[in-house]
Amino acid sequence: MVVQSMTNTDTRDVPATVAQIRELEEEGCEVIRVAVPDEKAAEALKEIIPQIQVPLIADIHFDWRLAVTALKAGAHGVRINPGNIKGRENVKKIIEEARRREACVRIGVNAGSLEKDLLKKYGWPRPEALVESALRWLDYIVGDLGFENVKVSLKSSDLWHTVSAYREFSERSDFPLHLGVTEAGGLIPGTVKSALALGILLSEGIGDTLRVSLTAHPREEVRVAWEILKAVGVRRRGPEIVACPTCGRCEINLMELYEEVERRAKKITAPIKIAVMGCVVNGPGEAREADVGLAGGKGVGLIFRKGKIVRKVPEDQLLSAFFEEIDKFLAERPDLTAKA
Structure with a gap:
């Protein structure tokens, strides 16, 4: 499963686009898509691609010539x-x-731009309509033109329509799914x-690449994508952080502590499990599965590994001691660093 995102810069602005792609690479983005609204944007790819490490996909609408130029x-x-x-x-x-460039093509079927005859047939962009559109174009591109380096997406803004469309398609075709x-x-x-x-789809073994589309900075898309993959158990990159919710027994500013741990932990790419607990009495026991954890109390903090306390430090030294233990x-x- 490969993590993809899309830039929100003006592709014609080469420095800004390269800078954002590099930032996303650091977050774990493995494929990047950029908008190509005109010829200038398509030509800008000549300058962008040599400066980045991940494969670049050009996003094309309406004008076939932009795809060829890209x-x-x-x-x-x-x-x-x-x-x-x-x-x-x-x-x-x-x-x-x-075909000449040995490049891939994604057939991106979208509920918002379905073919008119399918809208007429189904009345609205039903999951079955998305699947029929995708299979129709596969028949032409693969069957008639003999081009097989394709993947397919069937996207809707409706959660269950999206799930249904991908499920049905995966039952009828083996082509890779985004x-x-x-x-x-x-x-x-x-x-x-x-x-x-x-x-849901990943737990059923469906999918090959993914993008979490958010009205937010693209870095958030990458972060959320990795959290989904970690939660489902498909792939791990970076720490899994477990933390207790706040309650009346908490004697430290747990939310502030957690936010600082999360901020510093972004630099770690190894798939480790760390814990941020707000109670020195129950913390090590509740988070005994963590590779390294901390538990904060009034004026004092504990560092533990797999539930076993290894250090007791003053509260103001807790964070530094915690990351020393992680290092x-x-x-x-x-072996964990090698997996990252």
Whole structure:
């Protein structure tokens, strides 16, 4: 399962776009998509691609010529919605260029831009309509044109329509699937909707790449994607942080402590489990599965490994002692660093 995101910079602004892609690479983005609204944006890819480490996908709507230009500029793939690329001959021109460049093509079916005949047939963008659109274009691109380097997405803003469409398609075709809920919303509602839909599909073994589409900075998309993958048990990158909720027994500012741990832990790529607990009495026992954990109390803090207390320090030294212990743990486990 590969994590993808999309820039929100003006692709024609090369320095800004490169800077954002590099930031997303550090967060764990493995494939990046950029908008290509015109020829200048397509040509800008010639300058962008040599400066980044991850494969770049050009996002194309309406104009087949932009896809061809992007591929000639070095794009590793293009995302097209055949429903808004007018005419099969124009789709064919994109496929021919992708074949020459050994690039991939994503058939991006979207509930908001479904073909008119399918809307008439089904009355609205039902999951069955999305699947029929995808299979129709696969028949043409793979069957008639003989091009197989494709993947498919079937996105809706409705959680259950999205799940149903991907389920049905996966029963009828083995082509790779790019998962996502389109127009999912802001950070919290979009995260919830995406986590539910993608979590269901991933738990059923459906999907090959994914993007969490949020009305937020793209770095949040990458972070949420990795949290979903970790929660489902598909892939792990970086720490899994467990933390107790606040309650009346808590004698430290647990939320502030957690936020600082989370901020510092972003630099860790090894798949370790750490704990931030607010009670020195129950903390080590409740989080005994954590590789390294801390438990804070009034004026004092405990550092523990797998539930066993290894250090007791003053409260003002708790954070520094905690990360010292994490560094020590990682030095003892080079195998975890190698997995990152």
